Amino acid sequence: MEAAGKRPEARKSFARHWQLYLVIAPPLLFFLIFKYYPMLNAVLAFKDYYVTKGIWGSPWIGFKNFEMFFENPIFWTLVKNTLLISFYLLLAGFPIPILLALMLNEVRNQRFKRLVQLVTFAPYFISTVVMVSILMLFLAPRLGFVNVFLNHLGMSSVNFLGNPGLFSSIFVWSDIWQTAGYSAVIYLAALSAVDPTLYEAAKVDGASRFQKIWNVDLPGILPTITIILILNVGSVMAIGFEKIYLLQNNLNISSSEIIATYVYRIGLLNANYSFATAVGLFNSVINLVLLFSVNALARRFSNSSIW
Amino acid sequence: MATAATRIKESAADRAFLIVVYAILIVVVIAVLYPLIYIVSSSVSSPSAVSAGRVWLWPVDLSLKGYQTLFKDPQVLTGYGNSLFYTAAGTAISVCLTVMLAYPLSRKTLFGRNLLMMVITFTMLFSGGLIPTYMVVKALGMIDSRWALLIPNAVWVWQVIIARSFFQSSIPEELVEASEMDGCSDLRFMRSVVIPLSKPIIAVLVLMYAVGQWNAYFDALIYLKTADKFPLQLILRSIIIQNNSGNSVMDAMKQVERQQLAELLKYSLIVVATLPVLIIYPFVQRHFVQGMLVGSVKG
Numbered sequence: 001m002e003a004a005g006k007r008p009e010a011r012k013s014f015a016r017h018w019q020l021y022l023v024i025a026p027p028l029l030f031f032l033i034f035k036y037y038p039m040l041n042a043v044l045a046f047k048d049y050y051v052t053k054g055i056w057g058s059p060w061i062g063f064k065n066f067e068m069f070f071e072n073p074i075f076w077t078l079v080k081n082t083l084l085i086s087f088y089l090l091l092a093g094f095p096i097p098i099l100l101a102l103m104l105n106e107v108r109n110q111r112f113k114r115l116v117q118l119v120t121f122a123p124y125f126i127s128t129v130v131m132v133s134i135l136m137l138f139l140a141p142r143l144g145f146v147n148v149f150l151n152h153l154g155m156s157s158v159n160f161l162g163n164p165g166l167f168s169s170i171f172v173w174s175d176i177w178q179t180a181g182y183s184a185v186i187y188l189a190a191l192s193a194v195d196p197t198l199y200e201a202a203k204v205d206g207a208s209r210f211q212k213i214w215n216v217d218l219p220g221i222l223p224t225i226t227i228i229l230i231l232n233v234g235s236v237m238a239i240g241f242e243k244i245y246l247l248q249n250n251l252n253i254s255s256s257e258i259i260a261t262y263v264y265r266i267g268l269l270n271a272n273y274s275f276a277t278a279v280g281l282f283n284s285v286i287n288l289v290l291l292f293s294v295n296a297l298a299r300r301f302s303n304s305s306i307w
Numbered sequence: 308m309a310t311a312a313t314r315i316k317e318s319a320a321d322r323a324f325l326i327v328v329y330a331i332l333i334v335v336v337i338a339v340l341y342p343l344i345y346i347v348s349s350s351v352s353s354p355s356a357v358s359a360g361r362v363w364l365w366p367v368d369l370s371l372k373g374y375q376t377l378f379k380d381p382q383v384l385t386g387y388g389n390s391l392f393y394t395a396a397g398t399a400i401s402v403c404l405t406v407m408l409a410y411p412l413s414r415k416t417l418f419g420r421n422l423l424m425m426v427i428t429f430t431m432l433f434s435g436g437l438i439p440t441y442m443v444v445k446a447l448g449m450i451d452s453r454w455a456l457l458i459p460n461a462v463w464v465w466q467v468i469i470a471r472s473f474f475q476s477s478i479p480e481e482l483v484e485a486s487e488m489d490g491c492s493d494l495r496f497m498r499s500v501v502i503p504l505s506k507p508i509i510a511v512l513v514l515m516y517a518v519g520q521w522n523a524y525f526d527a528l529i530y531l532k533t534a535d536k537f538p539l540q541l542i543l544r545s546i547i548i549q550n551n552s553g554n555s556v557m558d559a560m561k562q563v564e565r566q567q568l569a570e571l572l573k574y575s576l577i578v579v580a581t582l583p584v585l586i587i588y589p590f591v592q593r594h595f596v597q598g599m600l601v602g603s604v605k606g
Binding site: 009010012013014016017019020021023024026027028030031033034035036037038039040041042044055100103104106107112115116117118119120121122123125126127128129130132133134136137138143145148177181185208209210241242246260263264267268273276277280281283284287288291 | 320321324325328329331332335336338339340342343345346358360404405407408410411412414416417418419423426427430432433434435436437438439440441442443444447458459460461462492493494497518521522523524525529540541543544547548570573574576577580581584585588589592595596
């Protein structure tokens, strides 16, 4: 009944907007070719790939690639490194932009406020390659700025990037340096939308600045915080390949190899296509499940969810 | 009296609180700014000062040797030219496709718009993965072609969402209806009404795509094989991160001098690669912030 009712509507819309459908066709084609066709190609994960036979002609092997991955001792190392770096980033990197925004919101001097925003936002525009280059120059064992400084203080040099124990901290804190100002923008916008009568009421009640932040600002931006938290938790397995890959070296590989860099190594450098596809697919599926569960939890316990 | 006294006492506590806030923010500004100043200062210092670790904040023995050497290096110049090309061409393609997708999706009378929007946003949550995408690009014959950096990641879903909510909120429905009544076609309306009214959002799209394209290295890493097609970021990676500084310009020098210069070159290279973005940044920051906010309203 409903479908029957929709068909004339579709025909009418097509007659009226045929030009718009023509305009939208090329970008839609882009999504089909570069986003949806790869999803079909992901059947590679269940096949034993032969270049001569192509993706569709290669024989099915079911879940063998996955079994091989789970039984491989590197599996637990990869999962451990991926989760460790992500949760470290989440725990340290999530609250800092909120604190920054709350502090900026207290500043009454507009020029100072703009200056802080301008400066803290700037590192966001530095490319990953430059960011890693800066880290390597500053942390270099011999001539690096940090070690020269340590030597001046009478301490011996540290090989920062060669120490597996320091890898996650270097990654996380440089990431915070680069993105905290950018991430604070969204909270600042939420803060500017808080109902002004609440501040009046707080003032009448004689609330201190801290009480005002705690009782008005924070509850006011809680929905935004929840949504950003869902997105962050939902992407813990999707930690970026680009920066970690550039920071890797033979000395820190035991704590810097994550699922994404392993897929690149096995898949593109060693040309083991189907196995790498299986590893990548495992990662994507876990990520999707995680995002859905976090969203469902948030919907149950608060009113904010991303859909 | 009593209330006045407590108010003064409270404001003293508040003032202390505010001083702490200002102090922390000043520390934050210094922590962000110091590394940047240090790099710029090093890049215009003498090679020996840089490698002896004598630079702390301001340039030591002012010298432009790093930049002079850099602009004689064919590898760097090619990379710079390539990056300019990829940024210009890639941004043009991306902005066109994004507008072509976002505008029709903003029209309420377009049948199927919700379904199409879902199809597009789903790609943010799930992807085929690295290898399956690589195989598509390979099947299209784009490996080691300049197209590989322009097409496979041309449209970012986030940009589509931002542009669509802009069109929805700033092109009045009455305007569409009135012009339709006058027999104006959708295409003509798009060309002579929508595009001129959308300059702010097009500016945001251009900036975001341009910065993204200028800073990207991953697609070049996996799809390109020939060095003379490499963008600047890959050259940077090879010289600084992989430490391949054996370029032809420096061959004639003595070992020690060459090492010192190689160290200096890294700083100059960082400045040269980042400068185009950081110079325009203060002028466009406002647009960036607006773009982010437009997207988050309905995102």
